[in-house]
Amino acid sequence: MSKPTLAIASDHAGYSTKEELKKYLAELGYNVWDFGTHSDDSVDYPDFAHPLATAIEKGDYQLGILLCGSGNGVSITANKHQGVRSALCWLPEIATLARQHNDANVCAIPARFVSVSEAKQIVKAFLDAKFEGGRHTRRVEKIPVK
Numbered sequence: 001m002s003k004p005t006l007a008i009a010s011d012h013a014g015y016s017t018k019e020e021l022k023k024y025l026a027e028l029g030y031n032v033w034d035f036g037t038h039s040d041d042s043v044d045y046p047d048f049a050h051p052l053a054t055a056i057e058k059g060d061y062q063l064g065i066l067l068c069g070s071g072n073g074v075s076i077t078a079n080k081h082q083g084v085r086s087a088l089c090w091l092p093e094i095a096t097l098a099r100q101h102n103d104a105n106v107c108a109i110p111a112r113f114v115s116v117s118e119a120k121q122i123v124k125a126f127l128d129a130k131f132e133g134g135r136h137t138r139r140v141e142k143i144p145v146k
């Protein structure tokens with residue numbers, strides 16, 4: 001089966017982990033588009049989370065990975081976009097459930113609270129999991145505010 005199209009973005013707090021994740025994802029055979037940031041100079045996370053979420057919303061990419069210090073800022077921002085379900089993932093098990101139960105399409109990682117090794121495990125768990133459908137479909141369909 002073909003791999004999903006992936007986008008990644010971070011603020012300064014997530015920059016170095018993002019760079020490591022890009023190398024790891026390339027090793028796994030993924031093509032990843034990087035929406036920035038491109039250094040560890042201080043930036044504002046919405047400036048990077050909004051473009052990634054817009055691209056997911058438009059269908060340009062199937063899945064996204066966002067990083068900031070806590071993971072909250074990028075996740076709150078991404079979840080303002082229709083059709084984007086960003087989940088704060090601080091453990092591989094949470095990342096798996098985010099896909100299986102919540103059909104999350106963005107994995108938000110708290111870069112200041114997980115090691116690079118843990119971030120790789122979180123992303124791998126997120127990418128390997130599949131939405132289970134069934135009762136979860138009904139619940140996910142109730143999320144959007146009409």
Ligand SMILES: O=C(CO)[C@H](O)[C@H](O)COP(=O)(O)O
Binds near residue numbers: 045071072
């Ligand atoms: O986690 C974040 C947002 O949720 C940011 O990465 C964090 O607020 C950046 O903090 P600072 O400007 O002190 O480096």
